[in-house]
Amino acid sequence: MRRNARDRLLRALGVHSVSFVISAGLFALPIVYLTLQSFKSYTGFLEDPTGLPTSWTFSNFTSAWTEGNFGTELVNSLIYATIPDAVTLLLGVFLAFPISRGYFKFSNALYAFFVFSGFLPAGLIPLFVEARALHLYNSQLGYLVLTSFAGAGFFFFVGYIKSIPRELDEAAALEGCGYFRFITRIIIPQMRPALAAFAVFGFIASWNNLILPLVMLSSQSLWPVTRGLYGFMSQYSTQWPLIAAGTIIVAIPVLILFVLLQRHLVEGVAGGAVAGTQPVTQTGPSTATYTETPAAGPRVPRRAKEERSHERGQATPDYRNVHQESGAI
Amino acid sequence: MTACPFGTRRTRRWIPWLSISVPTLGWLVFVLYPSAATIYYSLTQYSGVPGAPVNYCGLCNYQQAFTSLSSQTWAALKVTLVYAAGVTVLQIVIGLGLALLLNRRGRLFSLYRALVFMPQIFSVTIVAALFSLILDPVSGPAEKILHGLFGASSAFLGDSSISLPLIILINVWMFSGYTMLIYVAGLRRIPPELYEAASLDGCGWWSRFRRITWPMLAASTTVNVFLTAMGCLGEYALILLLTDGQFGTQTIGMYMFQQAFGQQSQLGYGSMLAMLQFAMTLVIGGVLLFTLRRREVQL
Numbered sequence: 001m002r003r004n005a006r007d008r009l010l011r012a013l014g015v016h017s018v019s020f021v022i023s024a025g026l027f028a029l030p031i032v033y034l035t036l037q038s039f040k041s042y043t044g045f046l047e048d049p050t051g052l053p054t055s056w057t058f059s060n061f062t063s064a065w066t067e068g069n070f071g072t073e074l075v076n077s078l079i080y081a082t083i084p085d086a087v088t089l090l091l092g093v094f095l096a097f098p099i100s101r102g103y104f105k106f107s108n109a110l111y112a113f114f115v116f117s118g119f120l121p122a123g124l125i126p127l128f129v130e131a132r133a134l135h136l137y138n139s140q141l142g143y144l145v146l147t148s149f150a151g152a153g154f155f156f157f158v159g160y161i162k163s164i165p166r167e168l169d170e171a172a173a174l175e176g177c178g179y180f181r182f183i184t185r186i187i188i189p190q191m192r193p194a195l196a197a198f199a200v201f202g203f204i205a206s207w208n209n210l211i212l213p214l215v216m217l218s219s220q221s222l223w224p225v226t227r228g229l230y231g232f233m234s235q236y237s238t239q240w241p242l243i244a245a246g247t248i249i250v251a252i253p254v255l256i257l258f259v260l261l262q263r264h265l266v267e268g269v270a271g272g273a274v275a276g277t278q279p280v281t282q283t284g285p286s287t288a289t290y291t292e293t294p295a296a297g298p299r300v301p302r303r304a305k306e307e308r309s310h311e312r313g314q315a316t317p318d319y320r321n322v323h324q325e326s327g328a329i
Numbered sequence: 330m331t332a333c334p335f336g337t338r339r340t341r342r343w344i345p346w347l348s349i350s351v352p353t354l355g356w357l358v359f360v361l362y363p364s365a366a367t368i369y370y371s372l373t374q375y376s377g378v379p380g381a382p383v384n385y386c387g388l389c390n391y392q393q394a395f396t397s398l399s400s401q402t403w404a405a406l407k408v409t410l411v412y413a414a415g416v417t418v419l420q421i422v423i424g425l426g427l428a429l430l431l432n433r434r435g436r437l438f439s440l441y442r443a444l445v446f447m448p449q450i451f452s453v454t455i456v457a458a459l460f461s462l463i464l465d466p467v468s469g470p471a472e473k474i475l476h477g478l479f480g481a482s483s484a485f486l487g488d489s490s491i492s493l494p495l496i497i498l499i500n501v502w503m504f505s506g507y508t509m510l511i512y513v514a515g516l517r518r519i520p521p522e523l524y525e526a527a528s529l530d531g532c533g534w535w536s537r538f539r540r541i542t543w544p545m546l547a548a549s550t551t552v553n554v555f556l557t558a559m560g561c562l563g564e565y566a567l568i569l570l571l572t573d574g575q576f577g578t579q580t581i582g583m584y585m586f587q588q589a590f591g592q593q594s595q596l597g598y599g600s601m602l603a604m605l606q607f608a609m610t611l612v613i614g615g616v617l618l619f620t621l622r623r624r625e626v627q628l
Contacts, residue, residue, distance in 0.1 A: 015430070015433070016437065018430065019430055019431055019437075019438065019441045020437075020441065022427070022430070022441075022445075023431070023440075023441035023442075023444040023445050024441075024444060026502075027444050027445050027447060027448060027502070027506070028444045028447070030459055030460075030463060031447075031459070033463070033470065034458075034459050034462060037462065045468070046468070049468035049469070049470070049473070050468075050470045050473050091351060091352035091355065092352065094348045094349065094351070094352060095348070095349050095352040095353065097348065098333070098345035098348050098349055099349070101331060101333075102331045103331060103332070103333040103345040104333070104345035104346055104349070107345075110349070110353070114356070117356075117360065117361050117364065119611065120361070120364035120365065120367075120607070121364055121367045121368070121603050121604055121606070121607030122364070122367070122563065122603055122606070122607070123360070123362070123363025123364040123365075123366065123367050124363070124589075124603070125363075125367060125370060125585075125589050125596050125599050125600050125603060126362070126363040126364075126366035126367055126370055126600070127359065127363040128377075128589075128590075128596075129366075129370075129596065130358075130359075130362070130363060130366075132379065145359075146359060148355065149352070149355030149356055149358070149359040149360065150359075150360065154352075169334055169335070170334050172335075173334035173335050174334075177335075178335060178336065179333070179335035179336055179344045179348070182335060183348075204450055207452070208450075208451070208452035208453070209452075210452060210453055210454055210566050210570075211565075211566055211586070214590070215590055225452075226452040226453075226454045227454075229452075229454045229455070229458065230454050230570065233454075233457075233458055233461070233570075238465075238467075240462050240465070240468065243458055243462065244458075244462065246458075247455055247458040247459065250452070250454070250455055251451060251455050254450050254451060254452070254455075255450075257450075258443075258447060258450045262443045263439070265446070265450070266439075266442060266443060266446055266510060
């Protein structure tokens with residue numbers, strides 16, 4: 001019996017050490033290594049390019065910051081990541097709602113057409129020509145316009161909205177609630193988990209986009225950090241401590257976001273992608289898998305959080321209240 | 330069609346249309362039109378110089394691509410296939426291995442999973458800077474290790490024989506966390522009773538994996554193979570940053586980008602390459618989906 005327990009302990013230790021070596025050694029160590037190099041002086045790096053810094057210096061960060069123009073670029077990145085993200089989500093809900101309810105003629109055909117268009121060739125070259133013709137090329141506003149209509153998440157929203165009972169629409173309409181008020185006050189709060197997941201993924205995707213800024217923005221003052229770091233790398237090609245410092249500056253905002261939202265992101269990937277295996281055109285399954293996945297994992301803290309947000313939800317117009325009112329009528 | 334209950338009798342007809350108008354219009358102008366126009370542009374000779382005319386020339390670009398003696402296009406198609414196949418196979422094996430190892434309860438294991446997932450939240454620029462330093466032929470740690478252990482040296486990304494495999498590995502490093510998470514979600518859906526029954530029957534680790542885990546993960550494997558392969562067939566940002574398509578790493582996407590937005594600025598020829606990439610993605614995607622779905626049913 002005791003020996004059994006000792007075996008189990010040893011086994012657990014073994015699994016832990018293998019897991020630690022792989023996850024930390026293979027996936028985190030390169031980042032740590034890069035961080036260490038950023039604290040070396042250039043001569044210190046040349047003398048010993050792999051080890052720990054002998055004398056730690058912050059000068060790489062200050063000179064990278066001033067020479068790399070990262071301050072402006074971080075602001076640009078923030079603009080390019082937040083505004084199109086918000087517009088895409090809002091437009092996506094207004095598009096998905098009438099389609100998922102079938103509130104207009106040919107809604108199914110339009111939906112099928114949207115799905116089909118996802119299989120068309122990438123339109124980067126004509127988009128470039130079009131942007132130049134419409135004076136959206138090399139302009140901040142133009143770049144925002146180009147990126148705000150991607151429609152990401154819209155397919156998922158259609159499935160999600162189907163899980164919100166249709167009776168709610170009729171009840172609210174009977175109460176005299178208008179269409180736009182219904183969407184902003186009832187539907188959007190209901191969709192909070194889905195919207196949050198897509199907002200985060202959309203933000204990261206826009207923040208990390210390199211090709212579109214490379215094609216659409218030629219003035220350095222308009223560049224986001226990804227494009228800026230690329231330029232910085234080619235400019236200071238072998239000054240590795242400086243490049244390392246620039247890379248860390250660019251990585252830190254995403255890293256902070258990751259640490260804050262780590263659990264959400266990690267779960268969102270698993271849940272969202274699995275929901276994607278179901279054909280979106282069907283009526284039920286995408287919502288079914290959505291509710292199923294979080295319950296599948298042992299995630300007690302998250303469930304507690306959901307309950308809390310549910311309590312908060314009671315203060316705002318909630319479909320349960322509307323439901324009861326409609327029952328009273 | 331169901332009648333929209335909102336608004337007065339007059340407004341409820343057009344309210345849904347108003348609701349979809351802005352997103353649909355934006356999508357038509359900035360998504361559908363560019364996609365469709367790629368087909369037309371691929372049939373033209375069109376230079377990217379502002380004001381240059383669009384000369385319709387039929388299949389001239391396609392002809393040029395497949396008849397010229399030193400066909401870069403064939404080479405690019407081959408590189409793309411090797412790249413996509415290499416990344417997909419490695420990422421499935423590594424992602425599954427990581428999922429089996431790290432799908433355990435406890436705070437530490439969720440930390441390990443987060444660490445494995447972390448690289449893909451970084452922009453390709455960050456990852457490229459990181460690996461350009463690690464694989465730097467003069468002062469990178471990879472060079473020091475290689476020199477210390479074997480006394481050999483290598484140009485790494487500048488060496489045509491290993492440049493593509495290295496980029497494949499970097500891609501796998503970046504995205505295997507995603508594959509792992511999809512497998513983790515799949516593993517959690519396997520009913521534990523199956524394993525209990527199997528261990529009552531005296532099944533070992535390997536036969537449990539072969540008889541239960543692998544078949545039950547069929548749907549996750551479909552998603553992983555499909556997403557990874559489709560992603561790789563269109564990917565070129567990492568290659569652009571690491572080798573700029575040199576040293577035998579020019580995929581079809583990279584070639585397209587170079588033709589259209591590089592020195593030559595051949596938008597027509599580039600569009601033709603985009604069409605080739607599209608055709609390749611369509612055929613491979615169709616075949617993959619068909620075989621993977623059928624496999625799911627058989628398992």
